[in-house]
Amino acid sequence: MERFIRLSGRAAAMPAANIDTDVIMPKAYLKGIDRSGLAIGLFHDLRFDDNGALRDDFILNRPDMANTRFLLVGPNFGCGSSREHAVWGMLQYGIRGIIGSSYGAIFADNAANNGLLLLSLPATEIAALMAQLGDGAGDMTVDLDAQRVEMGDYASGFDIDPATRQALMLGLDRIGETLTHAERIRAFEKAYLGRKPWLMAADSDEH
Amino acid sequence: MSAPKTLYDKIVDEHRILSFDESGAAGERLLLYIDRTVLNEYTSPQAFSGLRAAGRNVWRPAASLGVVDHVNSTNPDRDAGELDDGARRQIEYLSENGRDFGIEIFDLFDPRQGIEHVVMPELGLVLPGMVIAAGDSHSTTYGAFGVIGFGIGTSDIEHLLATQTLVYRRLKTMRVTIDGTLAPGITAKDLIMEVIRRIGADGAVGHAVEFAGEAIDALGVEARMTICNMAVECGARVALMAPDDKVVDYIAGCPRAPSPDLLAAARAEWRTLRSDPGARFDHEVALDAADIPPMVSWGTSPDQSLAITGSVPDPQDLPAERRADAIRAMAYMDLAPHTPLQDIAIDRAFIGSCTNARLTDLRDAARILKGRKVAPGVRAMISPGSSGVRRAAEAEGIDRIFIDAGFEWRRSGCSLCLAMNDDSLAPGERCASSTNRNFEGRQGIGGRTHLMSPAMVAAAAVTGRLADVRALAVEELN
Numbered sequence: 001m002e003r004f005i006r007l008s009g010r011a012a013a014m015p016a017a018n019i020d021t022d023v024i025m026p027k028a029y030l031k032g033i034d035r036s037g038l039a040i041g042l043f044h045d046l047r048f049d050d051n052g053a054l055r056d057d058f059i060l061n062r063p064d065m066a067n068t069r070f071l072l073v074g075p076n077f078g079c080g081s082s083r084e085h086a087v088w089g090m091l092q093y094g095i096r097g098i099i100g101s102s103y104g105a106i107f108a109d110n111a112a113n114n115g116l117l118l119l120s121l122p123a124t125e126i127a128a129l130m131a132q133l134g135d136g137a138g139d140m141t142v143d144l145d146a147q148r149v150e151m152g153d154y155a156s157g158f159d160i161d162p163a164t165r166q167a168l169m170l171g172l173d174r175i176g177e178t179l180t181h182a183e184r185i186r187a188f189e190k191a192y193l194g195r196k197p198w199l200m201a202a203d204s205d206e207h
Numbered sequence: 208m209s210a211p212k213t214l215y216d217k218i219v220d221e222h223r224i225l226s227f228d229e230s231g232a233a234g235e236r237l238l239l240y241i242d243r244t245v246l247n248e249y250t251s252p253q254a255f256s257g258l259r260a261a262g263r264n265v266w267r268p269a270a271s272l273g274v275v276d277h278v279n280s281t282n283p284d285r286d287a288g289e290l291d292d293g294a295r296r297q298i299e300y301l302s303e304n305g306r307d308f309g310i311e312i313f314d315l316f317d318p319r320q321g322i323e324h325v326v327m328p329e330l331g332l333v334l335p336g337m338v339i340a341a342g343d344s345h346s347t348t349y350g351a352f353g354v355i356g357f358g359i360g361t362s363d364i365e366h367l368l369a370t371q372t373l374v375y376r377r378l379k380t381m382r383v384t385i386d387g388t389l390a391p392g393i394t395a396k397d398l399i400m401e402v403i404r405r406i407g408a409d410g411a412v413g414h415a416v417e418f419a420g421e422a423i424d425a426l427g428v429e430a431r432m433t434i435c436n437m438a439v440e441c442g443a444r445v446a447l448m449a450p451d452d453k454v455v456d457y458i459a460g461c462p463r464a465p466s467p468d469l470l471a472a473a474r475a476e477w478r479t480l481r482s483d484p485g486a487r488f489d490h491e492v493a494l495d496a497a498d499i500p501p502m503v504s505w506g507t508s509p510d511q512s513l514a515i516t517g518s519v520p521d522p523q524d525l526p527a528e529r530r531a532d533a534i535r536a537m538a539y540m541d542l543a544p545h546t547p548l549q550d551i552a553i554d555r556a557f558i559g560s561c562t563n564a565r566l567t568d569l570r571d572a573a574r575i576l577k578g579r580k581v582a583p584g585v586r587a588m589i590s591p592g593s594s595g596v597r598r599a600a601e602a603e604g605i606d607r608i609f610i611d612a613g614f615e616w617r618r619s620g621c622s623l624c625l626a627m628n629d630d631s632l633a634p635g636e637r638c639a640s641s642t643n644r645n646f647e648g649r650q651g652i653g654g655r656t657h658l659m660s661p662a663m664v665a666a667a668a669v670t671g672r673l674a675d676v677r678a679l680a681v682e683e684l685n
Contacts, residue, residue: 017532018408018508022646027627031278031293033252033300045648050634076409076442080644081625082250082344084360102412105444106344110360163227163236174362175263178370181225181238185372188224188240189267198473199242199334200269201465 001115004144004168007096009069011140011151012059013133019073020080021107025089038089059136070140072129073100078107087114097142099149101126112164115171117144119158129154144169211483213380214447215415218355218480222338224372232377233489239375241367242337245323246273246310248297249627250342254365255304266371268309272332273301274323275315277627281590281617289629308368321593321619324348324436324561328428329595331461335450335477340373345561345643347443350435351428352458353450353480355415358439378444379489381414382482385422387496392677394571395430396437396563396641396660398422398494400502400512403441406492408510412442414490417482422496423448428457429565436562437643440509449481503548503673504645504658506536511645512658515675519546539647540655541635548673551657555638556587556668557650558661559617560624563641564592568661569600572641573608575665575680581613582671588615588630590622612669626651639667 029041046058054061060068071077077100078086087110090098097117111118119142121129132138132152140151144165148157166172178185193199212220219239227236246254251273258265265271278294290298298315305312313320319330324345327333335353339346342364349356359373367373383402403410416438423431431448438446455474458464465473500514511533513520521544522533537544542551558564558572569591581587589609591597597619600606606616623630624642632638632654641664645656657673666674 015531016535017529018510020508020644020646022625022644022649026648026652027625030249030627031291031297033296034256035253045652050652076412079408079442080344080646082342082358082360084250084253084362087360102409105412105442106358106360109363113360113362174374175261175366175369178238178366178372178374182370185224185238185240185266185370189371192222192240196336196473196476198465198469199337201463201469 001171003171004096004115004117006141006143006145007069008139008141009096010065010067011070011072011099011133011138012065012068013072013130013136014059015072015074015130017074018076018079021078021083021086021104022080024078024086025083029089030083030085035088038085039092041085042089042093062137065137067094069094070097070099070142071095072126072133073098075100075102075123077103079104082106084110084114087111087116090116099126099129112167113174115168117142117168119149119160121158125156211485211487213482213486213488214353214417214449214480215355215378215380215445218336218338219377221336233379235377237375237377238372239338240372241340243270243332243339244364244367245327245341246271246301246364247277247323247343248275248301249277250361251304251364252297252300253361254342254368255300255308257365258308258369263369265308265310265368270371271310271368272327273305273310273312274326275301275313275320276322276619277621277625279315279620280628281620281622281630283615283617294628318594321595322561322564322621325565325592325596328352328432329461329593331458331464334458334465334473335454335480340367344439345436347439347446348432348436348561350438350446351431351448352454353448353477355445355447356435357445378415379413381411381416381490381492382488383416383418383492383494385418385420385494385496387422388425389422389496389499392662392680393499393501394660394662395426395433397499397502398496399434399437400504400509400658401499402492402494403437403510404502404512405494406441408441408508410441411438414443415445415447416443417447417488419449424451427567428453429567432565433562437509440643450477501663501676502659503663504656505540505542505548506533507539507645507647508532508536509643509645509658511536513548515548515663515673517548519544519548521545549675551673552637552671553585553639553657553667553673554636555632556581556585556664557623557638557640557642558664559588559590559592559622560642561592561621562643563661564590564596566596566599568641569596569605572661572665573605575662575676576612576614576669577608579612579669581668585668585671587613587668588617588623590617590630591619593619614668623650625649626654639664639673
């Protein structure tokens with residue numbers, strides 16, 4: 001995954017509450033067995049009309065938004081379905097960071113696992129940032145190293161989970177990390193399953 | 208003596224292999240042992256590809272089960288299966304992965320095939336005290352058994368398959384206590400829709416929600432699953448209920464239940480699976496069951512719902528921060544403020560999904576449909592939650608009631624809940640639906656979804672409009 005340290009770029013406002021992963025990545029783009037080809041699916045039914053033409057009224061379709069890197073979003077962004085395709089599509093489209101007040105929990109985990117930065121700021125800070133945007137667009141800098149976000153006259157520090165920050169900045173191999181604890185997992189499992197023999201009764205290989 | 212603990216914290220502690228910060232409090236980062244998972248054909252493929260690319264094995268293949276449910280056709284003529292190339296490849300790849308990694312797979316025509324969250328409990332694979340994580344957000348369903356169930360994305364599926372663990376953040380806790388008695392005709396679906404309406408679509412974000420109280424105790428296990436299933440629609444990452452004798456009896460009747468001896472040993476431990484008296488929750492919410500009416504959604508978020516006796520709201524009457532979303536939702540739903548909900552005509556009716564397609568749900572709907580006909584112009588479909596539910600309903604003759612009323616008696620799958628298969632709404636079509644999400648485009652581009660209980664779908668189907676099941680079924684409800 002691509003590391004995130006400091007990035008400047010276009011930011012677009014999508015202030016509606018509860019933008020769900022069905023809207024972020026509609027079902028027509030969920031039929032693959034790999035992660036590719038999802039940029040076209042991002043917000044597809046908002047970006048394109050029934051004839052496949054770009055909708056004028058969608059912010060990412062504006063000529064000045066061609067290189068959008070950040071979304072400034074409303075509460076509970078990414079709620080709903082667990083589909084990680086939503087995060088893959090974001091990154092493939094070019095979105096690297098999302099700034100909002102709260103997120104769907106599975107979406108947030110998926111973002112962390114793929115190097116998509118999610119910043120959680122108080123709703124008052126989101127309102128201040130939205131106010132900087134004017135017509136819905138602006139240029140933003142997020143410095144993850146310094147934990148600072150800047151846009152126009154706005155500048156502020158932010159808090160972020162240290163483990164998530166480290167993974168974003170270093171691009172860790174999570175499975176490899178966990179497998180360094182393989183012996184402890186194995187010992188735990190043996191004791192745990194030994195204590196609760198009924199758990200193994202349902203194991204599918206016994207049938 | 209140790210401090211009183213919540214049920215959630217007890218189960219987390221029992222599965223904590225190691226803590227990265229030893230805090231023991233909400234936010235603690237820990238390595239969590241996962242008892243079991245269920246895999247579907249659309250969120251698992253990239254996880255297996257990742258394992259293959261890294262040359263990794265599955266840690267404990269017997270702890271996983273694969274089920275085809277999201278993309279398959281529900282056409283009653285099973286050979287007519289309208290599968291597109293992508294769906295066919297996903298189904299084939301699931302079987303291939305099962306073969307190569309030693310995981311049991313229920314494919315398209317397996318007699319045990321069905322929606323993953325219906326199949327797992329009905330087999331007896333969901334046991335109190337477990338942690339079950341799976342690549343589907345409605346994995347919260349398992350909370351009805353006193354299980355920490357939660358949805359994960361594909362990267363975490365890969366992590367789980369490779370390690371039988373997840374790197375986990377301990378959640379905050381919320382308790383929703385529902386005392387009192389549900390009125391006749393009011394179901395678990397109405398109850399959870401009222402909870403979601405009351406606390407909002409983000410009301411439980413970051414929380415494990417325990418449901419408790421007389422009204423929960425009075426419900427059957429399948430109704431409890433409906434509540435835990437849909438708790439994710441108010442942002443709950445985990446839903447939980449303390450397991451009781453009903454749960455143990457339910458498990459005892461399942462094909463893969465532990466033997467009677469093991470079950471007896473388990474029962475003693477399962478009795479301890481409850482929040483201690485005096486346990487502290489980060490948030491508490493209380494409702495009186497007697498106040499809950501039959502609910503329907505009017506908007507495009509599950510918290511945009513009302514009593515069936517109400518009218519579409521006037522955005523001016525809503526809190527300022529909800530106004531713009533309400534206006535957008537009304538435009539999408541083609542509804543004007545002040546329209547009585549019971550004046551809204553429907554084109555489609557659907558009973559199905561992991562929320563409301565178990566045998567008791569079908570019985571609820573059948574009670575309303577018996578001796579009645581689907582209104583002219585309405586296309587009505589029922590997709591039983593699993594092939595097993597379908598057979599059980601046929602054994603009771605319920606299929607005849609649906610068919611005689613004019614419903615299509617379909618095969619099992621996620622079907623019109625998210626329309627990944629060939630079941631979908633045409634643009635502008637309006638559907639009374641027993642499912643869980645009324646998002647824009649969820650049931651098809653431009654489709655309009657009204658969420659409600661299976662009995663309310665039946666009432667709408669025969670009326671041709673959204674309808675109050677209580678008015679329709681005075682004698683059936685007594």
